[in-house]
Amino acid sequence: MLEEHANVVRVVSLAGEVTGRKKLQKIVYIAKKLNYPFHEKYHFHMYGPYSEELTMRVEELCTMGFLTERKEDKGSYQQYRYEVTDKGTTFTESFCKEAGGLPQIIEELNTQSARFLELVSSLLYFDELSREQQIVKVRTVKAKLNFTDEEFEHAFTFMTKLNQFKNN
Amino acid sequence: MSYATKKLAEEKVFKDPVHRYVHVRDQVIWDLVATREFQRLRRIKQLGTTYLVFHGAEHSRFSHSLGVYEITRRVVDDVFVDYPEWDNSERLVALCAALLHDLGHGPFSHAFEHVFNLDHEAYTRAIILGDTEVNEVLRRVAEDFPQKVSDVIEKTYENQQVVSLISSQIDADRMDYLQRDAYFTGVSYGHFDMERILRVMRPREDQIVIKSSGMHAVEDYIMSRYQMYWQVYFHPVSRSAEVILRKTLERAQELYHEGYTFKVEPTPFKSFFDGNIELQQYIELDETIIMTYFHFWTHEEDAILSDLSSRFLNRRLFKYIEYDPGADFKKVLELEELYKKAGLNANYYLVHDSTSDLPYDFYRPGEEEGRLPIHLLRSNGELSELSRSSEVVESISGKRRFDHKIYFPEDVLLENGKKRMLRKQILEVLNR
Numbered sequence: 334m335l336e337e338h339a340n341v342v343r344v345v346s347l348a349g350e351v352t353g354r355k356k357l358q359k360i361v362y363i364a365k366k367l368n369y370p371f372h373e374k375y376h377f378h379m380y381g382p383y384s385e386e387l388t389m390r391v392e393e394l395c396t397m398g399f400l401t402e403r404k405e406d407k408g409s410y411q412q413y414r415y416e417v418t419d420k421g422t423t424f425t426e427s428f429c430k431e432a433g434g435l436p437q438i439i440e441e442l443n444t445q446s447a448r449f450l451e452l453v454s455s456l457l458y459f460d461e462l463s464r465e466q467q468i469v470k471v472r473t474v475k476a477k478l479n480f481t482d483e484e485f486e487h488a489f490t491f492m493t494k495l496n497q498f499k500n501n
Numbered sequence: 502m503s504y505a506t507k508k509l510a511e512e513k514v515f516k517d518p519v520h521r522y523v524h525v526r527d528q529v530i531w532d533l534v535a536t537r538e539f540q541r542l543r544r545i546k547q548l549g550t551t552y553l554v555f556h557g558a559e560h561s562r563f564s565h566s567l568g569v570y571e572i573t574r575r576v577v578d579d580v581f582v583d584y585p586e587w588d589n590s591e592r593l594v595a596l597c598a599a600l601l602h603d604l605g606h607g608p609f610s611h612a613f614e615h616v617f618n619l620d621h622e623a624y625t626r627a628i629i630l631g632d633t634e635v636n637e638v639l640r641r642v643a644e645d646f647p648q649k650v651s652d653v654i655e656k657t658y659e660n661q662q663v664v665s666l667i668s669s670q671i672d673a674d675r676m677d678y679l680q681r682d683a684y685f686t687g688v689s690y691g692h693f694d695m696e697r698i699l700r701v702m703r704p705r706e707d708q709i710v711i712k713s714s715g716m717h718a719v720e721d722y723i724m725s726r727y728q729m730y731w732q733v734y735f736h737p738v739s740r741s742a743e744v745i746l747r748k749t750l751e752r753a754q755e756l757y758h759e760g761y762t763f764k765v766e767p768t769p770f771k772s773f774f775d776g777n778i779e780l781q782q783y784i785e786l787d788e789t790i791i792m793t794y795f796h797f798w799t800h801e802e803d804a805i806l807s808d809l810s811s812r813f814l815n816r817r818l819f820k821y822i823e824y825d826p827g828a829d830f831k832k833v834l835e836l837e838e839l840y841k842k843a844g845l846n847a848n849y850y851l852v853h854d855s856t857s858d859l860p861y862d863f864y865r866p867g868e869e870e871g872r873l874p875i876h877l878l879r880s881n882g883e884l885s886e887l888s889r890s891s892e893v894v895e896s897i898s899g900k901r902r903f904d905h906k907i908y909f910p911e912d913v914l915l916e917n918g919k920k921r922m923l924r925k926q927i928l929e930v931l932n933r
Contacts, residue, residue, distance in 0.1 A: 334833050334853040335826055372618060377656050389857045393903050397827025424830055474657045 339428035346417040347439040359450035360442045366457045368500040381455040434498035505642045523571040536634035544787035549609045550742035555686035568677035573599035587704040595663045598653035608788040612743045616750045626651045661707040690728035693721040713877040720893045727860040741818040744908045749809040765797040819908035843923035852908040860897045
């Protein structure tokens, strides 16, 4: 009961603080792709894989008092910061089940930029394609971001590294 | 004449209660309907367990898919064809994507997906791109045609007008399911003036817009959607049936992993239980098989599996209470402890279920969230976002609604016999 809610709180708890909604979306997506128990549905959106269910869940968790959301005005856009409350910590301790390498993955992902996570999650979204096809696809749907060859190379190396924490 | 442009010798029609007739002239569409993967949709109900509340809701994904195709066909053939902003070479890919958009739904769609953590859209694409009859028909159009259809469904297709037709806040999918579900459930909400909306849809650059004179018809559509979600789709009793369905499948999966000997081998489920699903196995599983196995499972030795499957078949559903986890999440822990003492398995007989909806959303610059909004086309050619012009829509824009319930078998808790006092205590915690 309530594990699905608690699992999202745990991500923020393990990260300490997550800066940006996009980053939170991508962290959960990548963890889900590594077989960690997240049930939020993702679709391809203007910034890559995006889950409206996760957006709703995060808002709900803030309303319930398990997460706090701070909004910062960055001029052309708003930046959001998420942290876990004491009540949220008790909540995760009560309902989360053991999840192997999740702490290492969250820590690793949270140190990356949102742009890089957008690239990694977009590649993962098309992971049924060959590596070359993945690159072509991401270059097509993310044309405006002009990802470089080096970024693609770095992303694939990073994905190989993440695979060692895969939840089986 | 190429296969892509080949027409049937004469128009075929499907009689349809929502659109009166579904018209087919294209050989490709006719051939797709005849494939085994599309025919399978006859055996997947559009509204899952809702028929246990609204008994008329036995309609299938097959009829809905034909409906989405018909709406798309009317838009591209009757409305868009004369507009230079619409590239008519996209017509066939739009029609095929509309027809096939739900191809990957599993039995009892959402409950099934939840238990096995599946994504029906991914299976739709897998069927379109895999070794299937559908793929064979699409490849007759062009080698890259299956990929194009798949890209539309994935929303990564280059021409976003085509994507918007099938999947946006005002698309052929929603326009069909709202009317169809209203018709078959027999409710009075869900109706709106689709004829008017179709007449005022216009292709513009990378989206579909609505002439501002059609704003009130769109308001009606948005409100219909809002009503249908909370009155039909999230009905607490059909959610109870869905909870029991989920728990039955979870129990069967748990027993399978424990090495339990089933009276009838659950062969069609094994790959799902193992999390190693082959496409052909996915396609073969439909609601007739689920219901057959539920019948088998009522005779199983395992009391939980037998009880849950019997509850589903005979509509002995769980009762529910409203619940606010934010205010009282520890109540669940208390209940779990009491269940344990009373010898009841909380995993299967104490179930939290939550749902939420966002009736309409608008895009916020720089933020990831927010759906592509509905734009109104003014007489001077400018676009304005719907909620800025409509007070009705503005009142529900961006507002999310959440609902939490705890489901439990009240009949079991009311039973006399052993540990009656503990059961009584559970009912008290549940405020019953």
